[in-house]
Amino acid sequence: MTQTRYTLQQHHVNLKSSVKLSHVNMYHCESPASNIFPGHPYSKIIFIQKGQGQFYFGNQFLPVRENDLLLVNPDKQKFSVDVRESPLDFVILGIENLSFIDDTKQCILLFTRLSFPSDTCQHLMQMLIHELEKHSEFYEDACRYYLNLILIEIQRNTNIHYDFPSKEKNNRDCKFVKEYLDSHYTENITLDILSKESKMNKYYLVHSFTKHFGCSPISYLNDKRIEESKNLLETTNHSIAAIASMIGFSSQSYFSQSFKKNTFMTPNEYRRASRQI
Structure with a gap:
């Protein structure tokens, strides 16, 4: 397994939202393999770029394939990824000051899977990844900008809402x-x-x-x-x-x-x- 990590520093633009994109991890997992990942006290958006596999959260698992999104609420428990048929590429966005909730304003279960909610959302995710890889001036601000747009697209096209704890x-x-x-x-x-x-x-x-x-x-x-x-x-x-x-x-x-x-x-x-x- 190879990992590329991008750590984001303090942003320059005063974004309206209190949401903070703290880091982005990009993973390539060869098959067959089982990889364990630590839990963290912040939310995560996981984007499946290529391949297919299974994500295990405790006793529950989700099969994933290209262009799936996983929304994961804060959790210190480890999770694992099994890759059996083909290599799996995915991106994890670490997001602070945000929780995913449903229409009743209750926290969703620890995790949920979305088939990509819109072509626009998929494009925005690709643009965010492009900014990270290109590393141009103000790329951190651009990444946070794209994250906010991704969150808007998710809310527009699903029953997912957000809680911003003060x-x-x-x-x-x-x-x-x-x-x-x-x-x-x-x-x-x-x-x-x-x-x-x-x-x-x-x-x-x-x-x-x-x-x-x-x-x-x-x-x-x-x-x-x-x-x-x-x-x-x-x-x-x-x-x-x-x-x-x-x-x-x-x-x-x-x-x-x-x-x-x-x-x-x-x-x-x-x-x-x-x-x-």
């Missing part, structure tokens, strides 16, 4: 998630539940929360539970199993493991030490 909205959403965790830490909480309650894509949720608070939502939840368990260990005679259940841990062993990782002491050691003071 910093203020991200702050409100992250604060809501934190307050929800503070109030519901004794319950069984998963990323799927947080995503539903906050109406955020779960992968974007993790990225935003971690950036805002310095840890993932699940790490924050575990730390919150550990802090509450310390108070129960200090002030009550409840058994370790009872405390684990009261603060939301699925088992005593998982609670003890998490507690020791956090405090370098077992719950019983912490209880004895706190009562010797």
